[in-house]
Amino acid sequence: MNCKAVILLPDGMADEPLPELGGKTPLEFAPTPGMDSIAARGASGTFLTLPEGLPTSSDVANMSVLGFRPELNYPGRGPIECAGQGIELGPDDVAFRCNLVYASEDGVLRDYSAGHIDEKESRLLMEDLEKNFGSAEATFHAGVSYRNLLVLHGRRFSPAVRYFKPDSSADMPLAELQSSPSDDSPEAAATVAFLHDLEERCAAFLSAHPLNRGKSAPANRIWPWSPGRKPVIPPFSELYQGRTGAVITAVDVIKGIAKCTGMDVIEVPGATGFVDTNYKGKLEAALGALEDHDLVYLHVEAVDECSHIGDLELKLRAIADFDREIVSPLLEALAGRNDVNVAVLPDHPVPLRLRKHTTTPVPLAIRGPAVPVPDGIDVFSEIRAKEGTLGFLRAGQLVRKILGLEG
């Protein structure tokens, strides 16, 4: 049976039972009647989004959820975000995601986001970096807040760079976080040497920058990571028998996956990637996109950010906001329709205890025509989902199931 589908994706929501919540996980503790009703009226299961041997990052996880097989097709986060921003890469370009970060004077990485730097300020800093250090070999590109890009141009560069993920490296000494060549080629060695020199020159410039004066978490370093070349990923419509997809998100990395795979990106004014995002606008955009697309992918970044910050209260609030502002009204708007499957799942866990992504399979719940018989699991929970009748899914299975392409 052909049907339409919505995937609701609260980034980084899954967690672990916490003693301060009486042994419940934040998802189990926060009020989530919307997500619970998806589980209660449908079925639960688990999904492996981060296959072994790949970075444990959101781009890999979201590629898995959409069925794009990152183990075969993962290009690196730099090139995906370039696609998200409409930056065309040449055949000899190597693109890096480039955070603006804060390192303290004692040489320790303190904040992967430079205090979630304001977008206007980060843009000014990136423009100044481009003016002062941009060249035929390196260009700086402003993104959203701390999420910026650096592109190296020329055959002497290579993406074979081993790097540390800044949001997984809090409070570690910079000396232990140096990037290094990941193969024996002269290009890899040249790339690492070029980066180290550029990072130090940028650090000196940023530390003295007037915009950073008086800040508790000044953006005083650049952090290039997850490099790669121009991506080649099979298009969504090719994977799914001509069906169409739309993506709604605040963050360039998810827009990039969409643009690399021929999915439409629906822009929503005021979508910020944090707890102040425009939930109402995103919900309206999702319902609108469902009119002329088969699959709508609604991604909300806020929960992930609260988890990386390690703020339990804020994480609980972000989960409750997502449920109240997105899930419940969406279910209400679709109440009369029996041709739409609704799936909810996070892309990966970010346990507050660790403040970084883990590869534990995530909980998943689906309701709609793909699940004619409820499985009796009446809450959406990391623990209970393991007992659900959907069982254990891998990349590719979810979208086929909810678009009715199985069997």
Ligand SMILES: [Zn+2]
């Ligand atoms: Zn994520």
